[in-house]
Amino acid sequence: MIKTKKRGQLYVVSGPSGCGKDTIVQELLKRKDNIWLSISCTSRLPRPKEKNGVDYFFKTVEEFEEDIKNDEFLEYAKFADNYYGTPKKSIDNHLNNGEDVILVIEIQGALKIKELLPDTLFIFILPPSMKELKRRLEGRGTETKEKIDKRFLRAYEEINEVNKYNYVVVNDEVKNAVEKVEAILLSEKCRVDRIEELDVFLQSS
Numbered sequence: 001m002i003k004t005k006k007r008g009q010l011y012v013v014s015g016p017s018g019c020g021k022d023t024i025v026q027e028l029l030k031r032k033d034n035i036w037l038s039i040s041c042t043s044r045l046p047r048p049k050e051k052n053g054v055d056y057f058f059k060t061v062e063e064f065e066e067d068i069k070n071d072e073f074l075e076y077a078k079f080a081d082n083y084y085g086t087p088k089k090s091i092d093n094h095l096n097n098g099e100d101v102i103l104v105i106e107i108q109g110a111l112k113i114k115e116l117l118p119d120t121l122f123i124f125i126l127p128p129s130m131k132e133l134k135r136r137l138e139g140r141g142t143e144t145k146e147k148i149d150k151r152f153l154r155a156y157e158e159i160n161e162v163n164k165y166n167y168v169v170v171n172d173e174v175k176n177a178v179e180k181v182e183a184i185l186l187s188e189k190c191r192v193d194r195i196e197e198l199d200v201f202l203q204s205s
Contacts (some may be wrong), residue, residue, distance in 0.1 A: 006098045007095055007096060007098065008094060008095040008096075008097070008098050008099045008100045008101055009095075009100045009101075009121065009188060009189075010091070010095060010100075010101050010102075010103070010113075010117060010119070010120045010121070011035075011100065011101070011102045011103065011120070011121045011122075011123065011185065012102075012103045012105060012110045012113060012114075012120055012121070012122045012123065013025055013102060013103065013104045013105075013123045013125060013181075014104075014105060014106065014107050014110045014122070014123075014124055014125070014158075014165070015124055015125030015126060015127075015158070015171075016151070016154070016155030016158045016159060017137065017151045017154070017155065018127065018133050018134075018136040018137040018140070018151065018155070019125045019126060019127045019133065019136075019171055020125065020127070020136070020171040020174065020177070021104055021125040021171075022104055023174055024125060024169075024171060024174060024177050024178055024181060025037065025102060025104050025181075027174060027175075027178045028102075028178050028181055028182060028185075029102075031182060032182070032185070034099065034100060035099070035100040035101070035102055035185075036094045036099050036100065036101050036102070037101075037102055037104075038086060038090065038091055038094075038101055038102065039053065039054070039055075039056060039057060039087075040056055040057070040084055040085060040086055040087075040103070040104070040105060041056065041057040041058075041059055041064065041067070041073070041076075041083075041084070041085045041086075041087060042056045042057070042058060042059070042064075042082055042083060042084050042085075043058075043059055043060065043061045043063075043064045043082050043083040044058075044082035044083075045058070046058055047140075047142050048142065059083075061083065064076075064083045064085065065083075067085070068085075071088075072085075072087060072088060072089075073085040073086055073087065073088055074086040074087070074088040074091060074113065074116070075105070075109040075112040075113050076109065077106055077108040077109045077112070079106050079108065079154075080147065080150060080151060080154070084105065084106055084109060085109075086103060086105060086109060086113070091103075100185075106158075107158045107161050110122060110165075111161070111164060114164065121166055121167075121184075121188055122164070122165040122166045122167070123165065123166065123167045123168075123169060123181060123184060124161075124162045124165040124167070124168045124169070125168075125169055125170075125177070126159065126162070126168060126169070126170045126171065127170075127171060128170060128171070128172045130152075130155070130156075133152070133155060134148075134152055137151055137152060167184050169181055169184075
């Protein structure tokens with residue numbers, strides 16, 4: 001029997017605001033029970049229906065900056081005047097226990113993780129078109145026109161970073177996008193460098 005490595009695999013999912021990356025990951029988690037979603041910290045205010053400790057760990061700017069001083073984050077970034085960061089300790093614990101971990105983070109933070117942990121798998125989620133992206137941002141009804149315009153302009157800059165990722169998935173329909181991401185995760189499990197005891201397998205034949 002072929003055994004895979006005991007340490008879990010870290011996956012990073014990114015994409016411009018409004019591309020649907022959070023929805024895709026939530027649907028993926030319903031299908032897979034061997035993957036843990038890392039919850040990021042942020043200094044922004046919660047949106048309607050968002051819950052502390054479920055969607056994000058919501059912190060004040062002062063609390064976030066104190067955590068930065070204490071080296072609590074794997075990475076952190078400032079985006080649209082708010083801090084976003086990935087807690088370090090919990091991710092290490094899950095990976096060392098053999099669990100796969102998935103992060104949904106901004107491109108700026110993802111590129112920092114790529115420098116620190118090059119074995120991470122990076123997946124970029126694209127909207128079907130920029131016109132559809134703007135429609136989704138406006139449809140949220142949670143931000144001012146000024147903030148929406150700022151996110152939309154930022155999306156152009158972020159999409160230019162797609163060539164730094166391993167895979168790209170277009171979110172035309174959530175079901176299709178989830179199936180593509182699921183297929184990517186499965187293919188990674190079959191990679192030769194994920195096999196721990198190939199020599200034992202060969203000797204048993």
